[in-house]
Amino acid sequence: MGILGKVIEFLSIELTVLLTAALPIIELRGAIPVGMSLGMSPPHAFFISFIGSMLPVPVIIFTIRPIFKEMKKTRLFRGFVDRITAKTMLRSGRIRRYGFWGLILFVAIPLPGTGVWTGTLASVLLDIRFKTAFPAIFIGNLIAGTAVMMLSHGAMRTLNLISSLM
Numbered sequence: 001m002g003i004l005g006k007v008i009e010f011l012s013i014e015l016t017v018l019l020t021a022a023l024p025i026i027e028l029r030g031a032i033p034v035g036m037s038l039g040m041s042p043p044h045a046f047f048i049s050f051i052g053s054m055l056p057v058p059v060i061i062f063t064i065r066p067i068f069k070e071m072k073k074t075r076l077f078r079g080f081v082d083r084i085t086a087k088t089m090l091r092s093g094r095i096r097r098y099g100f101w102g103l104i105l106f107v108a109i110p111l112p113g114t115g116v117w118t119g120t121l122a123s124v125l126l127d128i129r130f131k132t133a134f135p136a137i138f139i140g141n142l143i144a145g146t147a148v149m150m151l152s153h154g155a156m157r158t159l160n161l162i163s164s165l166m
Contacts, residue, residue: 013038014048021052024117028053028145029110033152046149050141053116057137060120061130085125087113092122100136103128107140110148116141 017040021031028049035045068085071077091113094102107119116137123133 013040017045017048018052018055021049022055024056025112025115027115027117028141029115029148032145032148036152036156042149042153045152046145050145053141053145054138057116057120057134058130060117061124061133064121064124084121088118088121088125091118092126095119095122095128096126099128100132103133103136104140104143107137108143108147110144115144 013035016038017031017035020026020034021028023030028046031049031052032042032045035049036042040048068081071081092106095106096102098105103119103123106114106122107116119137119140120133123137128136
């Protein structure tokens with residue numbers, strides 16, 4: 001394989017991880033282990049996943065209100081928007097109570113239903129300004145990514161150790 005082939009292969013792995021991290025639900029929590037399983041070093045997988053997971057934040061913050069408003073005009077999507085809004089508001093008690101720090105915690109805790117997408121949506125629904133929401137989401141995502149990277153690295157090393165003993 002020539003140099004161009006190696007560059008394309010390398011970029012396709014990075015693009016796969018970046019796009020995986022940008023997906024709702026999966027985010028960097030799923031993209032970091034994917035990147036590591038594709039041969040990326042833990043810090044490299046973390047960095048690419050972090051960038052990918054942060055890409056949707058400004059888009060969501062600046063576009064979700066008009067999108068939801070238009071969707072609610074149709075009977076087909078009204079229930080969908082209402083469910084997402086209700087579910088997000090139900091989970092956003094800490095954010096409401098603690099503001100900036102609550103949003104950091106909400107994004108940082110790697111549990112289902114928390115993370116960048118839900119935290120960003122909650123920040124919009126709670127009318128948290130961009131200059132407050134973005135840094136909180138950024139910091140929370142750094143914390144979550146660091147935890148996932150360490151757990152993934154430890155799990156992979158443990159599995160490698162076990163397989164070498166067999």
